[in-house]
Amino acid sequence: MQSQSRTERKPDNRLQYVLCGVWILSYFAARLVLKAMGEPAAEWSRLAVALLPLVPFVLFLMTFIRSIRKADELERKVHLEALAIAFPLGLVLIMILALVQVAIPLNTDTWSYRHVWPFFFFFWLFGLTVARQRYQ
């Protein structure tokens, strides 16, 4: 049987952290700039600013996926279980919001896509914590 190293024991995640930081900064910077630009600004320029954080985010996701591929088998299992917890939680949140929206009008200033997506991140962190706990 072919023997091969299953993991990069101590992967260098610095680039990943840097890209994550750049993404978070660019997200809030884009929101500030959009607020400062106001309505008179051209639609295309507002759209360009709004989509700018996507660049570091996609790069961050690429490094994240690469780090999962390089992780050893237990770490990959932990990440799979984290997703198995986070995904249904995300579905429940969306379903609740959809049903509540049918029942009562929701204030889009407090409940919109920009308020919902961070929950997915926290669901994933929760899943990761639970999954890690299982194998400690």
Next chain:
Amino acid sequence: MKNDLRVLRAERNWSQGELSDRLGVSRQTVNAIETGRYDPSLPLAFDIARLFARSIEDIFHPDPPVATDGA
């Protein structure tokens, strides 16, 4: 599944970190296998067996089958 990994490692005076280096996995993985919380994949089990010059059956001992009310 139970295993003798901790005993075999202790016989060689290896730390979990040292064993994980030899196997190419993380220390957490070695710890999870030793404590029985994680069953290794077949390739990893083969690598462990090869490292200790034993057969997989010598190191890993499956749990006895759960008795069922046979009908």
